[in-house]
Amino acid sequence: MTPTVSRKSYALTWLGLLGLTLLTTLLGFIDMGPFNMMAAVGIAAVKAALIAGIFMHALFEGKLVRVVIAAGVMWFLIFVIWTAGDYITRGWLPFPGK
Amino acid sequence: MSPEIAPLALHEQFANPEQQRETASLGMWIFIVSEMMLFGGLFVAYTVYRMYYPQAFTEGSADMDIVLGSVNTAVLICSSFTMALAVHSAQMGSRKLVNIFLLATMAIGCVFLVIKFTEYYKHYLDHKAPGVWFDSAAANPGKVELFFVFYFIMTMLHALHMFVGLGLLTFTLLRNLAGKITAEYYNTIEVTGLYWHFIDIIWVFLYAIFYIPGLHP
Amino acid sequence: MQAATSLVPKNYLTEKQGILSWLFTTDHKRIGILYTGSITAFFFLGGFFALLMRLELLTPETNLVQAETYNKLFTMHGIIMVWFFLIPSIPNTLGNFFIPMAIGAKDLAFPKLNLLSWYVFMLGAGITIYALCRGGVDTGWTFYTPFSTSYSTTYVVAAAIGILVNGFSSIATGLNFIVTIHKMRAPGLTWFRLPIFCWSMYATSMILVLATPVLAITLLMVAVERLAQVGIFDPALGGDPVLFQHMFWFYSHPAVYIMVLPGMAVVSEIIPAFSRKPLFGYKAVAFSSIAIAVLGFFVWGHHMFVAGTSVYSAMTFSLLSYFIAVPSAIKVFNWTATVYGGAVSWDTPMLYAVGFIGLFTIGGMTGLFLAALGLDVHVTDTYFVIAHFHYIMVGGTVMAYLGGVHYWWPKISGKMYPEGIARLSAATVFLGFNLTFFPQFILGYLGMPRRYAAYPPEFHMLNVLSTAGASILAVGYVMPLFYLLWSWKYGPAAGPNPWRATGLEWKTESPPPKHNFEVTPVVTYGAYDYEALKEELQLVS
Numbered sequence: 001m002t003p004t005v006s007r008k009s010y011a012l013t014w015l016g017l018l019g020l021t022l023l024t025t026l027l028g029f030i031d032m033g034p035f036n037m038m039a040a041v042g043i044a045a046v047k048a049a050l051i052a053g054i055f056m057h058a059l060f061e062g063k064l065v066r067v068v069i070a071a072g073v074m075w076f077l078i079f080v081i082w083t084a085g086d087y088i089t090r091g092w093l094p095f096p097g098k
Numbered sequence: 099m100s101p102e103i104a105p106l107a108l109h110e111q112f113a114n115p116e117q118q119r120e121t122a123s124l125g126m127w128i129f130i131v132s133e134m135m136l137f138g139g140l141f142v143a144y145t146v147y148r149m150y151y152p153q154a155f156t157e158g159s160a161d162m163d164i165v166l167g168s169v170n171t172a173v174l175i176c177s178s179f180t181m182a183l184a185v186h187s188a189q190m191g192s193r194k195l196v197n198i199f200l201l202a203t204m205a206i207g208c209v210f211l212v213i214k215f216t217e218y219y220k221h222y223l224d225h226k227a228p229g230v231w232f233d234s235a236a237a238n239p240g241k242v243e244l245f246f247v248f249y250f251i252m253t254m255l256h257a258l259h260m261f262v263g264l265g266l267l268t269f270t271l272l273r274n275l276a277g278k279i280t281a282e283y284y285n286t287i288e289v290t291g292l293y294w295h296f297i298d299i300i301w302v303f304l305y306a307i308f309y310i311p312g313l314h315p
Numbered sequence: 316m317q318a319a320t321s322l323v324p325k326n327y328l329t330e331k332q333g334i335l336s337w338l339f340t341t342d343h344k345r346i347g348i349l350y351t352g353s354i355t356a357f358f359f360l361g362g363f364f365a366l367l368m369r370l371e372l373l374t375p376e377t378n379l380v381q382a383e384t385y386n387k388l389f390t391m392h393g394i395i396m397v398w399f400f401l402i403p404s405i406p407n408t409l410g411n412f413f414i415p416m417a418i419g420a421k422d423l424a425f426p427k428l429n430l431l432s433w434y435v436f437m438l439g440a441g442i443t444i445y446a447l448c449r450g451g452v453d454t455g456w457t458f459y460t461p462f463s464t465s466y467s468t469t470y471v472v473a474a475a476i477g478i479l480v481n482g483f484s485s486i487a488t489g490l491n492f493i494v495t496i497h498k499m500r501a502p503g504l505t506w507f508r509l510p511i512f513c514w515s516m517y518a519t520s521m522i523l524v525l526a527t528p529v530l531a532i533t534l535l536m537v538a539v540e541r542l543a544q545v546g547i548f549d550p551a552l553g554g555d556p557v558l559f560q561h562m563f564w565f566y567s568h569p570a571v572y573i574m575v576l577p578g579m580a581v582v583s584e585i586i587p588a589f590s591r592k593p594l595f596g597y598k599a600v601a602f603s604s605i606a607i608a609v610l611g612f613f614v615w616g617h618h619m620f621v622a623g624t625s626v627y628s629a630m631t632f633s634l635l636s637y638f639i640a641v642p643s644a645i646k647v648f649n650w651t652a653t654v655y656g657g658a659v660s661w662d663t664p665m666l667y668a669v670g671f672i673g674l675f676t677i678g679g680m681t682g683l684f685l686a687a688l689g690l691d692v693h694v695t696d697t698y699f700v701i702a703h704f705h706y707i708m709v710g711g712t713v714m715a716y717l718g719g720v721h722y723w724w725p726k727i728s729g730k731m732y733p734e735g736i737a738r739l740s741a742a743t744v745f746l747g748f749n750l751t752f753f754p755q756f757i758l759g760y761l762g763m764p765r766r767y768a769a770y771p772p773e774f775h776m777l778n779v780l781s782t783a784g785a786s787i788l789a790v791g792y793v794m795p796l797f798y799l800l801w802s803w804k805y806g807p808a809a810g811p812n813p814w815r816a817t818g819l820e821w822k823t824e825s826p827p828p829k830h831n832f833e834v835t836p837v838v839t840y841g842a843y844d845y846e847a848l849k850e851e852l853q854l855v856s
Contacts, residue, residue, distance in 0.1 A: 003189040010186065014179040021171050024306060025164065028313035036314070037148075040306040048299045055182045055295045062120075064497065065127050072131035075525045076138040078612055083142050083561045086616065086628035087149055093626055110830075111422040111499065121424045121498045128490045128524055136528035139562055143536070143547070146558055154553075229543030240552035247545045251536070 004057045013054040020047050115283060122285040126292045137255070137300055144248045144307060151241040157234075158245030159312025161226055163217060167309035170213050171301065177206035178298045185291045191281035193274060200271045200287075203294065207264055214257055221246070249308050256304060259297050266290045326729070326826040341426035342829060347412035348727075349433050354400050354408065355796070357440065361395035364388050366789060369751075369782040375775055377768045385768035386453035387469065393456025398478050399440055401712060402570065405577030406523075407436075407488055409719045410516050412727060414492060416820035417510050419501025419838065421830045424494040432487040439481030446473035455766060457567070460548035460559040464540040472541050475534040482527045485573075489523025492516055501819070503838035507601070510818055510842040511594060514601040515580030518608035522569045522576075526612070530566035533559065557622050564615035572611040575675070575707055576604060578715030579646055582668045585722050586650045588816035589665035590657025593843035596649040603642035610639040620691045629688055636686035643679050647672055662814075663737040667718025670745050674710025678703055681756065696766075699759025702752045710748055717744070717795065724799065725809030729826040732802040736794065743791035750784025815852040817843050 024043045032039065053059040058069060112118040148155050184199035218227075225233045226246055234242045270290045273279055279287055327344045330336075337345055368388050371379040380388065411429065415422055423429050446452060452474040454463040463471050496517050500509070536547050537559070546552030548559045587594045594600060616624060616632030650672055659665070681703040685691050694700065724732050754777040759765075763774045770778065812821040823832050840847045 003186045005182070005186070007183065007186060010179060010182045013182075014175065017175045017178075018172055021168065021175065021305075024310060025168050025313070028164075028310040031314040037307075037311060040310040041303070044302045044306040047302045051178060051295050051299050051302070055178050056292055061123070064124065068124070068127045068131055071521075071525075072134040075131075075612065076134055076141070079135075079138055079529070079565055080142045080145055082613070082616070082628075082631075083558075083565070084145055084149065085631070086557075086561065086624045087146055089625040089627040091625075111420065111424070111426065113835075117498060121494055124497060125425060125490060125494045128493055129486075132486050132490070132524050132528045135525055136532050139529045139532035139565075140536075143558060143562065146555070147553075150555075151553060228545045238553070240546065244546065244553050247539075247547055251539060 004060050005054060009054055013050050017047055017050060020050075119283075119285050119288075122289050123292070126289040130292065130296045133259075133296060133300075137252070140248065140252050140255070141303070141307075144252070147241075147244055147248070148307075151238070151244070154236065154238045154241035155245045156311050157236050158242045158249070159308060159310070161221075161224065162249075162309045162312060163220065164309055164313060166213055166217050167305055170210055171305045173206055173210045173213070174298045174301050177203045177210070178295050180206060181291050181294045185284070185287055188274075188279050188284040188287045189281060193277070193279070196274050196279060196287065197271065200267055200274065204264055204267045204271075207260060207267070211257060211260055214253065218250075252304055253308070256297065256300055259300070263290075263294050263297055266293060324824065324828065326824060327829045328729075328826050330829045339430075341422070341430055343411050343415050343423050343426065343429055344727075344827065344831075346429050346433055347408050347410075350403060350407040350411060350436070353433075353437065353440070354404055357395050357399040358404075358792075361392050361400055362789065362792065364392035364395070366785060368392065369785040371768055372770070372778045373782045375770050375772045375778075380768065382768045383453060386455075386766070387451035389766055390452045390455050391447055394443065394452070394474060394478065396708075397456055397570070397574075398481050399436075399443070401574045401708060402485060403436060403488075404574075404712065404716050405581060405719060406492070406516065406519055406573075407432075409581065409716075409723060410488075410492065410519075410577065413723065413820055414495060414513060414516055415499070416823070416827065416831050417513055417818060418496065418499060418504055419819050419832065419836045420495065420499040421832075421835075423491050424499055425491050428487050428491055432484040432491070435487070436481055436484040439477045439479070439484065441477070442480060443474055443477030446470040446477060449473070457563060458534070458537060458559075459563075460537065460540075460554075460556045461550065464537055464548055472538045475538045479531045479534045479538075482531045485523045485527045489520035489527070492520040493524065496520075501836050501838055507598065508838055508841050509601075511583035511597070511600050511604070512580045515576045515583065515604040518604040519573055519576040519580070521605075521608045522573050522611060526566045526569040526573070529562060530570075533562040533566065536562075557619065557624065560619050560622055561615070564618045565612075568615035568618065569608075569611045571704070571707070572607055574712050576607060578671060578675070578712040579604070581715045581719035581722070582650060582671050583646075584816075584818065585664045585668040585718055586653050587843045587845075588722070588814050588818075589662060589668070590654045590659050591815075591845055592653055592657040593841070593845055594649065595652035596645070597842070599645050600649050603645045606642040607639065610635065610642070614639055617686055617691070620688055621695055633686050633688050637683065640679060640683055643675075647676055647679075661738075662721075663732075663734060663741050664718045664722035664814075666738060666741040666745075667714045667721065670741070671711050671715045671718065674706050674714065674748070678706030678710060681706065694759050696764055697759035698755040698763050698765055701765050702755035702759060705752045705755070710752070714744065714748075717741070720795070720799070722814070723820075724802070725813045726820055726825050726827065728803045728806070729809055729824075730802050730806035731809045731813060732806060733798055736798050740791055740794040740798070743787060743794065745791075747784050747786075747788030747791050751781050751788055752784070754778070754780045754784075812852070817845060817848055817852075 020043050024040055027039050028036065052069065058065060108115055108118060112121070180199045180202040184196055184203060187195035187199055221227055222231060225231050228243050228247045228250060232243050232246065233239065236242045267290060270279070270287050273286050327342055337349065340346060367380065368385065371377070371385055377385070449470050452469045452471055454467050454469070454471060458471070458475065496513055539545065540547050540549065546554045548554045548556050550556065583594060583600060614632055614636045616628055617636045620629050681699070685694065685700065685703060721732060721737060758774055758777050761774065763770050809825045811823065811825050819836055819838070822836060
């Protein structure tokens with residue numbers, strides 16, 4: 001059974017992940033206001049994509065697996081956006097409690 | 099495909115080994131999606147509170163040990179690397195390499211847990227353990243405590259999943275020692291690998307939301 | 316019909332006998348029966364609490380039970396009915412039994428996981444029963460904070476853990492079904508040749524996998540808050556009770572689709588079979604099932620219109636709640652179109668299915684009233700809401716469940732149930748149900764609040780009608796217990812296809828052999844191809 005991914009790809013991914021971790025930490029020391037959180041989570045998302053794509057072979061599996069992953073991400077986003085949306089839009093009207 | 103492997107491995111509801119492999123993999127991916135929603139709920143709650151109390155949450159995050167956190171992140175990334183190599187070795191049919199990489203993954207996983215529990219103990223000594231011993235000099239101690247509540251619940255849930263992962267790795271190691279993992283049938287280790295990598299992904303996000311915000315004053 | 320006993324082939328019931336062969340089975344059919352026993356017991360337990368509630372509500376004053384006890388009654392009724400009856404009802408009984416058969420498979424993808432799911436279910440039930448025996452819970456099945464986390468003195472943590480554990484059983488079931496339908500279909504069985512039963516069960520499974528974990532984490536947070544005395548939803552510490560509601564309803568709204576989609580799945584099988592016609596608009600119904608599952612995740616805020624969410628959030632949820640009525644309506648239109656022009660036979664399953672369509676439509680349309688923001692402010696937390704969801708859950712799902720049990724009874728048991736008494740039972744259920752719940756729409760509109768043991772005397776008459784209906788309904792539910800079990804032993808043998816219906820499950824023996832089919836079928840036609848199968852179905856008696 002030929003392996004799905006070569007050891008070299010794994011090693012490069014490993015190094016990339018370590019590098020991105022370092023980047024996250026260094027960026028954390030710079031004050032970028034609201035962009036700090038976005039940058040940290042954004043880089044985390046890139047790391048997650050690398051782990052999923054290479055280590056978990058998601059890039060090499062069939063369409064069904066990628067649809068399943070996309071569904072999971074999408075449903076989490078629905079949850080966070082609709083919930084945060086309530087909190088963000090509070091107080092937009094001049095009525096108390098709205 | 100060697101005939102003496104097939105009867106051992108093929109379960110009766112399947113027509114062929116490829117169907118069984120795809121089924122096992124799909125099953126684990128769907129389980130992973132359910133775990134995304136499980137942790138997702140906590141991430142949503144954290145997001146809401148962070149939006150409401152950015153100051154208090156930054157203060158809470160400043161009490162995190164960035165060195166231990168970063169080391170732990172690197173540690174888990176290394177364990178994912180060894181896990182990927184373990185699956186690779188199984189696909190190549192090298193039983194001995196599988197053993198080595200599985201043991202390495204387990205050892206590195208234990209290192210993570212040791213560091214994690216050291217951190218918990220340090221938090222306890224610093225009076226930052228909600229429900230047990232918490233006090234804070236901050237202006238809004240209740241809201242800083244909220245940060246720590248989320249920190250403890252989310253990382254403890256993650257640690258629980260690590261323990262389960264160690265169990266799965268042990269089970270996979272035993273199966274490999276018994277000769278049940280081969281280049282033709284490696285579903286067990288592949289599925290264990292998927293689970294282990296996912297736990298790593300969760301940690302990557304936990305690191306970003308708990309350790310990074312407090313780095314700048 | 317009795318062949319010589321030595322020539323009777325072994326079926327899944329006679330294959331291996333003795334209690335251990337049942338407790339350690341991995342056969343999806345036996346597991347389906349294990350679940351049926353469990354959920355039937357829980358149905359009657361939850362129903363018993365309902366009966367006590369209705370007896371208390373016979374008079375305006377609080378005289379049968381104290382208010383605190385009444386709180387526990389409606390809580391336990393809700394918890395048991397939602398999590399230990401409705402959610403597992405059709406999926407874990409009929410779904411377990413018939414999904415593999417409908418797709419021509421020998422079993423589910425993960426048979427051992429299936430058995431584990433039943434044990435986990437029973438563990439969750441055991442923990443919840445423990446909470447019940449220690450005095451119950453009084454928070455309502457909705458566990459709203461901060462009452463559940465800070466003020467209630469009842470066994471909230473035990474109940475929360477029981478439900479959480481039960482949730483893992485749901486997730487395992489959903490996972491099993493999704494993988495099975497993707498990977499285990501017989502040769503030639505393309506997606507658009509699948510019976511709608513499979514499409515709707517697939518949609519249900521999507522919700523099971525995606526929504527249930529959120530319930531688990533929400534209840535875990537409630538338990539942690541109570542046990543560790545930390546304040547996640549405690550306003551004193553900066554927590555937000557409305558956040559609990561967001562998290563709870565993110566699961567619990569899709570959960571109601573977990574409860575109704577399987578009912579629709581069953582009805583989609585019964586209607587074509589008893590109209591002897593293909594299902595009208597197959598693709599529309601198939602895609603509607605998926606649409607309901609997906610859209611169901613976008614509307615949870617309609618349970619929170621008066622909770623203090625922002626107006627824009629409320630408006631968004633209201634609009635989306637209107638949208639979700641569309642796929643349900645599409646299904647109702649297509650079922651009706653299927654019956655039109657068909658050779659209809661009014662056997663018991665058909666009575667239940669048609670009853671479902673009517674009652675579900677009423678329940679669904681009253682949901683639209685509730686989705687309108689202004690109207691909701693008036694009727695929320697009143698008996699209007701209670702009538703709305705009971706029309707769907709009881710008038711819909713329970714009737715579909717009974718219809719499915721009757722429809723597939725000959726296949727499961729190999730025997731035919733007595734048709735006359737079954738029809739009488741269906742009529743009793745229909746009459747009792749409407750007498751119980753229709754007055755509640757009026758009560759709610761007139762302003763009677765829910766979850767109150769006492770009410771103003773002007774509501775007395777309607778409450779008496781409702782209680783009278785409940786007692787008739789109870790009789791209607793008890794009757795099948797007797798005649799179905801009687802028929803298992805004494806009923807006439809049913810043969811492979813007594814209804815002359817399409818569907819792979821009817822091509823094998825009744826009861827089926829352990830591996831369902833002697834030879835794996837090869838499918839060359841659509842799910843409801845009565846035209847192509849005209850010859851074949853006439854031959855089978």
